Amino acid sequence: MLLIFLGPPGSGKGTQSARLVEYLNIAHLSTGDLLRKAVREGTDLGQQAASHMESGQLVPDSLVVHLVGERLAQPDCERGSLLDGFPRSINQAQSLDEHLSEQASRVGLVMVLKVDEDELRRRMLERSRLEGRSDDTPETIEKRIQVHRTTTQPLVQYYQDRDILATIDGSGTPDEVFERVKVVVDRHWHA
Numbered sequence: 001m002l003l004i005f006l007g008p009p010g011s012g013k014g015t016q017s018a019r020l021v022e023y024l025n026i027a028h029l030s031t032g033d034l035l036r037k038a039v040r041e042g043t044d045l046g047q048q049a050a051s052h053m054e055s056g057q058l059v060p061d062s063l064v065v066h067l068v069g070e071r072l073a074q075p076d077c078e079r080g081s082l083l084d085g086f087p088r089s090i091n092q093a094q095s096l097d098e099h100l101s102e103q104a105s106r107v108g109l110v111m112v113l114k115v116d117e118d119e120l121r122r123r124m125l126e127r128s129r130l131e132g133r134s135d136d137t138p139e140t141i142e143k144r145i146q147v148h149r150t151t152t153q154p155l156v157q158y159y160q161d162r163d164i165l166a167t168i169d170g171s172g173t174p175d176e177v178f179e180r181v182k183v184v185v186d187r188h189w190h191a
């Protein structure tokens with residue numbers, strides 16, 4: 001089964017994913033992490049992705065879909081996977097559905113982390129201070145929030161129509177949020 005974390009930048013997808021993959025012992029697939037690794041290593045993909053990421057735009061679907069297809073084919077994904085930051089557009093979601101139907105697999109649960117926009121800004125600026133991530137500047141943060149609203153937010157309806165969406169309050173400490181995540185996951189994963 002496949003699980004998805006959906007949510008605006010800074011909502012805690014990466015933070016909660018790290019806990020959840022350990023809890024469920026499944027593979028973690030973060031497109032943000034895979035893209036940052038490609039940029040660091042200077043691969044063709046990384047060179048094509050870098051400018052999009054630094055300006056707060058999405059990396060073109062064709063590049064990301066290919067990256068995810070390759071990662072899902074690895075043996076550690078057989079037991080199940082958590083997609084963190086993918087899909088981020090209707091086009092990516094449709095590509096994923098096509099890929100999964102070829103594998104006789106499906107998305108089982110989509111979790112949306114809901115966090116107030118001011119809190120998103122605060123978290124990303126704090127991360128910028130601590131980690132110096134190049135896409136955490138005030139201008140890029142605004143762009144990412146805007147791209148989320150226009151391109152990623154429509155996915156909420158996409159998955160709601162399929163009746164596999166759960167909205168989770170992403171405010172509070174990471175531990176408090178994880179307790180809420182576990183309640184939702186336990187209901188679906190062990191059902």
Ligand code: B4P
Nearest residue numbers: 009010011012013014015031032053059085123127173174
């Ligand atoms: P991502 O790496 O996915 O970055 P993100 O949206 O900011 O989320 P992230 O997971 O890192 O942050 P989190 O909320 O956990 O994407 C980066 C870029 O890659 C995108 O802008 C895009 O260019 C590209 N990209 C990625 N996927 C793509 C796709 N599918 N298609 C196209 N392009 C794609 O945490 C944020 C901060 O808040 C952290 O510092 C964390 O410590 C803190 N935090 C988390 N939870 C907290 C809590 N409860 N309380 C306080 N702080 C908390």
